[in-house]
Amino acid sequence: MTRRLAEVAKKVGVSEATVSRVLNGKPGVSEATREAVLTALDVLGYERPTQLRGDRARxxxxxxxxxxxxxxxxxxxxxxxxxxxxxxxxxxxxxxxxxxxxxxxxxxxxxxxxxxxxxxxxxxxxxxxxxxxxxxxxxxxxxxxxxxxxxxxxxxxxxxxDDVVAAEIALAHLRALGHERVGMVLGPKDHVPSRRKLETFRAGGGDPELVEHTMFSLEGGHAAAARLVARGVTGVICASDLLALGTVRAVRRAGMSVPGDVSVIGFDDSALMNCTDPALTTVRQPxxxxxxxxxxxxxxxxxxxxxxxxxxxxxxxxxxxxxxxxxxx
Amino acid sequence: MTRRLAEVAKKVGVSEATVSRVLNGKPGVSEATREAVLTALDVLGYERPTQLRGDRARxxxxxxxxxxxxxxxxxxxxxxxxxxxxxxxxxxxxxxxxxxxxxxxxxxxxxxxxxxxxxxxxxxxxxxxxxxxxxxxxxxxxxxxxxxxxxxxxxxxxxxxDDVVAAEIALAHLRALGHERVGMVLGPKDHVPSRRKLETFRAGGGDPELVEHTMFSLEGGHAAAARLVARGVTGVICASDLLALGTVRAVRRAGMSVPGDVSVIGFDDSALMNCTDPALTTVRQPxxxxxxxxxxxxxxxxxxxxxxxxxxxxxxxxxxxxxxxxxxx
DNA sequence: TAAGCGGTTGCAAATATTTGCGTGATCCGG
DNA sequence: CCGGATCACGCAAATATTTGCAACCGCTTA
CATH class of the missing domain: 3.40.50.2300 (Response regulator)
Known part of the structure; x- marks a missing residue:
């Protein structure tokens, strides 16, 4: 009774083959016909057999x-x-x-x-x-x-x-090393993970004045970190490893060394971060x-x-x- | 029934050929006729056949x-x-x-x-x-x-x-620095670019005994390079930056330094290779x-x-x- | 294992579009 | 006013697309 595909075909006045082709996004169907079939599909509430969908596409x-x-x-x-x-x-x-x-x-x-x-x-x-x-x-x-x-x-x-934990352990690590002026280099202002890290940073007593937003790239990190370095931070927490690498570059550009003058923490622990100069301390995402x-x-x-x-x-x-x-x- | 193009042609009073020419911006149609066809096309809401129009998925x-x-x-x-x-x-x-x-x-x-x-x-x-x-x-x-x-x-x-050029300039660079015992860390034996580099290396007087094949990973590079280091190379040409990083690690594991004891050249110039320790000399693919x-x-x-x-x-x-x-x- | 039920696909007929070529109209320079 | 050149356009052949038929496939059921 439920010649399902056939039913649709009859309603539109085309062959089952055509409906099948529309269903599978195959070429060889005119736009007008495709439209009509799609509509009928919708009207009749056609649902393709689950197993077929799974079988083909996956x-x-x-x-x-x-x-x-x-x-x-x-x-x-x-x-x-x-x-x-x-x-x-x-x-x-x-x-x-x-x-x-x-x-x-x-x-x-x-x-x-x-x-x-x-x-x-x-x-x-x-x-x-x-x-x-x-x-x-x-x-x-x-x-x-x-x-x-x-x-x-x-x-x-x-x-x-968990960005809260991430920010906490980064901050705790720097604090344990005696850092007081800790800055943060984050992604865009509306990036949710960055926002969460910022909140945690504040809640943990971080200075909101030492937070910079930028885009997620090495160059962005460089620019943002340069501003922080000028304000005399001794530690920087970054929202990605790329930003951290940019931060390292900014510190050096300012004639200082990592970690001698400024400590830098990344985030992600992406590949190769143990090969960088210096090997990057970072918060690993699992x-x-x-x-x-x-x-x-x-x-x-x-x-x-x-x-x-x-x-x-x-x-x-x-x-x-x-x-x-x-x-x- | 929907002689679509033909319909338009009839409405304007021209042949299908002319409409077709307008559609495809072909010459040989007067401005007035073109105008008229364009209008009729618009009025009748003509749509070109799918594949011709805006192409499908792309x-x-x-x-x-x-x-x-x-x-x-x-x-x-x-x-x-x-x-x-x-x-x-x-x-x-x-x-x-x-x-x-x-x-x-x-x-x-x-x-x-x-x-x-x-x-x-x-x-x-x-x-x-x-x-x-x-x-x-x-x-x-x-x-x-x-x-x-x-x-x-x-x-x-x-x-x-051009792998020939790549191998040549790498070898020339090491030679210019005075290296005599130069080794090579390549990908699998049937990897065509590796094979080409090997041939060039040989042709340039490289010692085939100092060539190691491995898989393309840092660990693979490490293992292969360890064998070369044991044989006393002072320079290593690698078939990828990852292999080069592995080579650096192997050299250090052997208690030596890069570039102090052994020089390493990578291949690709992938991202971040200027952030590594040491910054990697490499052959850049454009x-x-x-x-x-x-x-x-x-x-x-x-x-x-x-x-x-x-x-x-x-x-x-x-x-x-x-x-x-x-x-x- | 056969038969039935969707659904898919190869193929050829039907339909649509493009293009080569020829014709007639128009435009010029003698 | 007469060729000759040019151009727009239609005819029809060539080409491409759409569609239905029917064979077929994989699965479930008897």
Whole structure:
């Protein structure tokens, strides 16, 4: 009775083949016909058999803001691997300079009928307008997980690194080394993890005057840190390793040394940070565990399990290397 | 019934041919007629057939072997950006641990009806079996470009960094610094760029006994370099920056210093190599130019232009930093 | 294991668009 | 007013796209 696809076909007055082609986004269907079929699909509330969808696509979108910061490729590697083990394939979507917006990617992924989407370090920078595509995902009930990218108001499961702990242990480390004038180099003002670190910093007695916001790049870190160095900080906590590297450069440019004159702490513990000069003391995000958790949450959703839209917080840990030292007497 | 173009033609009172010419901006239509057709087109709300109009998905697959080596994310960024400027979207496909093979990705991409595929540092490791999927691409006539990944026998356009020049300038640099016992740390034996470097090394009088093959990772470099160090080399040329970093570590583990006792040269000039300890002397691949060229070649193919299946060779350049020095007296 | 149920796909017919070529109209310079 | 050149345009052939038919595939059920 439920010649489901056939039913739609009859309603529109086309063959089942055509409906099938529309369903699969195949070429060879005129725009007008496609439109008509899509409408009928909607009207009749067609739902493709679950097993077929899974069988064919098994694609998962992985949306990252950039690839410059080594933490993102690393994360992609973890998530891609974890997905592969579950029989999914990751499609990486990265914002590029002239390029494609996050919303565009969402449409694209939707059109490609992905089984789910993982966002990492996503679109924090927009207040209102940009949430449309998240809502779209929500409406369509597409399994979604957010990593380190709090989106208020929408209840997606989230996996994050605990920024409060991160800021606390960084600050505690510098304090223990005797540093009093501690500064902070953060990402953009509306970047949620940065905001959380700032709050913790303040709560822990940090001087809000010694906080600089910048964009997430080595050069940004350099510029922001230069301002802090001019104000006489002896320790700097950075919101990413790249920013920390920029900070090191700024300190040296000012004729001082790390950690001799200024101690620097990074965040992420991305690859190669033990090869830098000096080896960077940093707060490690457990990206391996986080990536796996994100994938588990996603797969659970895909398997129609009920997943609470909580934020799973992962504990970072301090990795002490050579960029921090006791404050100069 | 919907003789769409014919309808417009009738309304204006011209032939379909004329309407077609207007549509495609072809010459041979008077201004008045063109105007009239354009108006009718507007009035009747004519839409060109899908594939002709704005093209469908405009997806391009970008297949990379890994993301650990920072050169690959960097390359992805360049290619993704260049593609975006041309109105394409890159779908990144990366081999992951448990994961998906290159052949699987090809099938996937084919199924997603991508407009083309760019391979970088692809599947060199297999001699025979693994070429099936390349042939598949060839048969289907899917636009394809290979970067640093010579595949013999199949004529795809290729963009590569000139490994001969790379090896020559690295060797010349060390020789100029007085090094006699120069070793080499290369990738797997069947990795074409490594093989080319090896040949050049030999041709330039390098000692084949001082060449080690390993996998492309810091640890691999460490292990391979340890063997060379034991044999008393004073200079090491590496096939990637990661290998070079591993080599530095091996030298230090042996109780010696870089560049004091052993000089090390990397290859790629990936990000952050000026932040390492010591800052790495390396042979820079012009990935920006290469990425752009690859995209240009791809887009030309997509636009049905005839693209010669040549290998475009890009000249690398030596970036001298602090990991090489005059040989110890 | 066969039969049935969706759904997908190869193929060829139907339909639509583009293009080469020829015709007639128009425009000029003698 | 007469060629000759040029141009716009239609005809029809060439080419490309859309669509339905029917065979087929993978899965479930009898």
């Amino acid at each position: 694609l998962v979108g992985l949306v990252l803001p950039e690839l410059q910061n080594p933490i993102f490729p690393a994360f992609a590697e973890v998530v891609g691997g974890a997905l592969a083990q579950q029989g999914f394939t990751a499609v990486l979507c990265t914002r590029t300079v002239g390029g494609v917006s996050e919303a565009d990617y969402v449409h694209l992924l939707l059109q490609q009928q992905v089984s789910g989407v993982v966002f990492a370090g996503g679109l924090y920078a927009q207040a209102d307008a940009a949430h449309g595509h998240y809502e779209l995902l929500h409406e369509r009930g597409l399994p979604t997980v957010l990593v380190n990218a709090a989106v208020e108001r929408l209840d997606f499961p989230q996996v994050s690194c 990206i391996d565990a986080m990536g796996r958790a994100a994938v588990d949450l996603l797969v659970a959703q895909i398997d129609k399990a009920v997943v609470p839209a909580d934020e799973l917080l992962y504990e970072p840990e301090l990795v002490v290397r050579a960029s921090t030292a006791r404050v100069r007497a | 997806l391009v697959g970008l297949v990379l072997p890994e993301l650990q080596n920072p050169i690959f994310p960097a390359f992805a960024e360049v290619v993704g950006g260049a593609l975006a400027q041309q109105g394409f979207t890159a779908v990144l496909c990366t081999r992951t641990v448990g994961g998906v093979s290159e052949a699987d990705y090809v099938h996937l991409l084919l199924q997603q009806q991508v407009s083309g595929v760019v391979f970088a540092g692809g599947l060199y490791a297999q001699a025979d079996a693994a070429h099936g999927h390349y042939e598949l691409l060839h048969e289907r006539g899917l636009p394809t470009v290979l970067v640093n990944a010579a595949v013999e026998r199949l004529d795809f356009p290729q963009v590569s960094c 990935i920006d130019a290469m990425g752009r060229a690859a995209v240009d070649l791809l887009v030309a193919q997509i636009d049905k232009a005839v693209v010669p299946a040549d290998e475009l060779l890009y000249e690398p350049e030596l970036v001298v930093r602090a990991s090489t020095a005059r040989v110890r007296a």
